[in-house]
Structure formats: C-alpha cells, structure tokens
Amino acid sequence: MSFNFSFATASQILFGNHSLEKVPGIVAKMGKNILLVTGRNTEKAQQLSARFPSETKVSLFQIESEPTLQVIKAGTKMAQSNNCDVVIGLGGGSVIDGAKAIAALATNKGDLMDYLEVIGKGEALTEAPLPSIAIPTTAGTGAEVTKNSVIKSLEHNVKVSLRSDLMYPNVAVIDPVLTYSMSPELTASTGVDALTHLLETFVSNQANPFVDMICREGLYCISRSLLRAYKNGSEKKAREDMAMASMLGGMALANVKLGAIHGFAGPMGGMFPIPHGAICAGLMAAVIQINIEVLTEQGKDIEKFKELAKILTGSDLAKAEDAIVWADNLIEALQIPGLSKCGLLEDDFPELIKKAKVASSMKGNPVELNDEQLRWMLEKSF
Template sequence: MGDERVHEVVMFELATAGRIVFGDGAIAKLPSIVSSLAGGEARCLFVTGARVERFAHVRQALEGAGIAAVPFAVSGEPTTELAREGTALARRERCSIVVAIGGGSVLDAGKAIAALVTNEGDPLDYLEVIGRGLPLTRAPLPFVAAPTTAGTGSEVTKNAVLADPTQRVKVSLRSDAMLPRVALVDPELTWSVPPAVTASTGLDAITQCLEPFVSSMASPLTDPFCREGMRLGAGALRRAYAKGDDREARRDMALCSVFGGIALANAKLGAVHGFAAPIGGSFESPHGAVCARLLPLVIETNVAALRARAPESPSLARYEEAARIVCGRADAKIEDLIAWGHDIARDLAIPALSTYGMRASDVETIADKAAKASSTKGNPIVLERAELIAILERAL
C-alpha cells in the first residue's frame, strides 16, 4: 500500500456528501432523490450552464414526477452578483430544494445559492478573505449536485468558489452545512465534454488528489482516496481526451474527481490552488488549465524547498510515492513526476498563463494574493515570496 505512516496524525475527520450515487445512467434517479428530500410536489431551483436546453429531458422528468423546476442559467464562473440573483429567484419562486447539473461553476453556484436562501444578508457577509467570514447560522436548502465534468469535485465538497470582480479574486463560501445532500455522479454526462475541457478538468482532478496527499493535513482517511484517484486519473486522462466516449476512461475520471473532492475537503490543497484563486479572479481563464500549467512547477519548487529547509519532512516521501503511482513504475522518482506533469500538459495543449492576458507586471500582485489564499495553507512547506514569484514567471 506504500508509506501509510508517513505523517504523524494527531486528529483527523472525514466529511463528504450525505449520499453518493455513482454509475452510468444514474441521472434517471434524480426525480426520486428530489422527492425523497423535499416531497413529491417540491419546487426546485434547477441550475444549469448557459445551454439550458441540454437538460430539457431532465427537467421534464422532474416535472413529470410533480416537481416544479425553476430554471437558472450560469454563464461562466459564478460571481457574488450571480449568487445574489439566484438567491433572489429561489426566494421569489419559493423553492425548497436546489438541483445543479453542470460543471464546477454550476455546482458552486447552486451550492452557494442553497446556503444564501436560508441565511439573511449578502454573500460578502459569509465569504472568506474579502468578506466578513461569518458562519452560516441556518441550514441551507437541500442541495443535489450532478456533475457533467470530471474535475472540480464540487459534488462532494463543503465550499463554493465565487469571483468578486471588484477585488479581482476568487474566494470561498464555506461551511460543513454546505456539503451536498446527494452527489449524483453519472459518467455518461461527461461524454460530450470537448477535449480541451476534458484536459483542463481532468488535470485539476489529478491535482486535487496529489496536493492533499502531500498536504500538511493528510490523514489515513484521505490517503486511500488520493492514491486511487491519482492511479485512475493518470491512467485514464489521455484516453478520455483522445476518445470522449471511452466508457471506462470516463468512469475512471469521474471517480478521480469524486476522490479528489473528498480529499481536498478534508486534507486541504496547496500552492497550485493558492495561485489559481487570484489568477482566476484577475483573468478569464479555465481553472483546471491554470492548475495544470502550475502543477509541475509547484512540485519542483516545493521539493527543492523541502530538501533545502526541511529535509526530514514526510512530504518528500509522499512525493516519491506519488511519482510511482502516477508514472506507473516502481522505480519512478520525483523528477519523473515533474517530467510527467510537463509532458501531459504539453500533449494536452495546456497553454502558458500569458495566453489569458497575464503579464510580468502582474506577477508580484498575484504572488502576494496567493500567499494569503486559503488553499496555500495546506502546502507542505511555506514558500518564500521569491519562490512564488519565480513559479509564476516560469508559467508565463
């Protein structure tokens, strides 16, 4: 099984969705799930991406079961203003449950709305970093998450990432109460995802298995999810990218996403996601592609810092084990893991950060914001400002 006792764990816990329903065709269970949570004549806020018609058959199935489905479309990544709009609509329509079917942005929007409907005030009252960070005092509306991409793991996490354009940053609304009541994971919903989105979301999923594995908060409960998620993701992503209807590859990537979501919700992430928050808030960029570009650079920098300043850190052994899992070789070293990260980013056409408009003049500001990000707190070592800047300069 590898280095099970690398970390000395004093206390740990595991929180995830109340129920996980996984399998091809699982979306057919949605009407019965909604009825069980909110009653047969429920009114649900039906949150989707911009192409609402894509899920007309799902909405019809809900309405055929006597469940009114109030549509709410999410175009792009969710903002504080969009959360306000969705919350107002759900209250106006007297919705008693929120169902979100879509990518990570759609799921995060639905999750945030479900929490804000029952808690008075503005999103900024509850947001981390830029807001007041107040705790939710009332339970959110029941929330059902049905992902259509294999990447963010939002279907099993307790936070919703929102962008605030005025402060050019993405931050989380977070509470244990925000864990979805049901994660409905149907790999068939990911078959139509185009190669570029498959690549960026898939590399995000793998990153979300790797970062919690080397995190300062890794535990015996999250380790198995990380190990299996890395193995599945590394073995399946190229196949899913090349052939979107590869049933086994899509199923493995969906599992990788779920496992990564469970891991990150309980063992934190690291500097890759610490960078991704301010980059995503400042530039219109796919979250997963940003993570993919940064991953091998962050690994290289973390390992150099650990070897120089904390050579006894258990995270070094963790990186060695991750290399063996991802590369699929018993003799793989950390340098092979770094090379794998560069190679797959190249082969899956992951662009440089400058593609999204980021310039050398932005580097210091992004580095300073990344140092304060919630995700960075899970990094296996505190990186110096110069190290953070160097990563970004190389990623341009």
C-alpha cells in the first residue's frame, strides 16, 4: 500500500433527495445555452428542461444505448453548432460518459481518435472542456465523479476510454430519488458494477489509505443494501446507500486502477451485447478466487481479501475465501444471467485474453496473471 498519493474528483458534489431541484440555480451561474444529454426515455429530461427560465436555451441530445465514436461526434457537432456553453448529462453511466466526452471534444481540436486510449493516439486534451453537470439516474457506474468516458468502437469491437484530469464534471448532482424508477434487473446490474469498482480498487496494487477509507464505506453500504434495493425499489435507505456506494466507487476508480474483472469487461463488452454489470457479476467470484490463490502461492499478503470478506459477510471470523462464497450467493440471489447465456463461446477466449492483457484496468490487479490463469477465470465464469 502506498502512503504517497493524490486524489481528485468532481469540483462540487451535491448529494441528497430532491437535489435535482437545485440544478437550475447551479446552471444560472454557468451559462444559458445548454446541451442536455439524456437516454432513450426523455421524461426526466423534459421535466428538468421545464424548470429552466425562458431565456435559457436547451438542446436535447439522446444516447439511446452505449456511446459509440459516431454518437460522440454527432453530439459534439450539435454542441458546437448550437454554441452551447454548458453540458448536462442526465441518465445512466453511458449518458454521463457521453456528456463528458462531448464537453471535452467541443473545445479541443482534432478527431476523437486522437485522444482515445488503446485504439487511438492517446494524446492529452489541451483545452478545458465545456462546463458540465452530471446527474445520475442509476446507481452503479459512478461516472458523475470520474475523469474518463467509456466509448465503444464498432470497428474495433472494443470499449476504450477517453481520459483526462480535465474531464471531471464541474458539478455532480446525486439525487437518490431519481433511482427509484429502476427495475429490479437494472438495480442488480448497476449495483454489481458499483460493488466491483469498490472491490477492485480496495485490493488494487495501487491502493492507498485514503481510497481504502472510501472503499470500506462503499462496501458496507452495498453489503447491507443491494439486495434490499433489488427486492424493494422504493426503500429510501437502501436507495440512498446504493447512490452513495456508486459515487464512492467512482471516486475510487478515478484515482486507483481497477483489476482483472474490468480488464475483461472492456473487450467483452465490445465483442458481445452483454450488459456491463452482467460481465462483472459473471467474473467476480472467479477473479477473487484466482487472486487469493496466486497471492498465496507466491507467499504474498492476502490481508486485504480477509478484510474484504469480513466487510461483505458482516462476520469478524470470515476468511478470505468467504468473499468468494458471498459473491456467488449474491449473484444467484440477484438472478443475473451467466456469461454462457449471453452469446460468449469458448472459441472467443483467446481473443478476449489477448485484448484483456493490454487493457488499462488490468494494470491494477493485485498480482500479474498469465494466460493460463486468465483462461481459468473465463472457464470458471462460463
């Protein structure tokens, strides 16, 4: 664990039930020409638009699925053509990621590929993005407090990041009430994503005491509330816990690299139409298990995994391996379909392993895993 670290997040965080009502006042200090990025369902966006004064111009841009290169370019063109001076992302992680990317590309010259990791040139942004506000309507990605946008390349069949310290939203507005309308299935999928962010950053080889503190609180929130939110979507405390956990997970992953679960998630999500949360769910137990086994074989410390198990199970007597059982039981209770039911075949394993090994997230895994160990993970998850 490093005692030398830095930490960054959104410039301002506004958390609380009905905090959406404060957005018009925040926007008034930022600009009067808004690009409002939203998802397939525009109901919440229309309600927010109605709150703005008549002199405020609102241009609506929809991201109906995952943001692709083509979608980001179209949104950027709209922002520039309409001379927008503020970008608001109101929706799930894909919407907020799209809004952050559009805000960045609107002020920076060149093509999106110039700035993308892995498949692009990976150049640094030189200009500050348009002022942005991130308002999540799900509890999972934590995108409202991160500095990257996950973008899908249809040409390369992979998801990659546009990443910059300049891309943190100016304001993150987290209103748990907005998550009440999530279905049980979406609650489960996004909740597991938040859990994975917290879990992987907690055991990351880049872990530090400050992020550990954040992860512990987030893991406690999820361990007591994810199943409750899944079973009763209107339970106030459970929804608040999950919104908090999602935000804390975003803070953690913005400052510490993740691990093998997300190392596979980018390539797998690019190659197959599998929900991100389902990928995380499918891989979670196997990744915990292989990391514990390899660390033990190498005579390295597994205290973080012991602490993880104690937090998740609520038992001070828990052993590291109990985290594996807990994860398996959770995924079963949430009824998230396995990877074998999502179109993934064993013939795809070599390509997945090849792509995962060069993924940015894989660099944070607590121990380096070889091809054989990575394949075992896939087989175990399959």
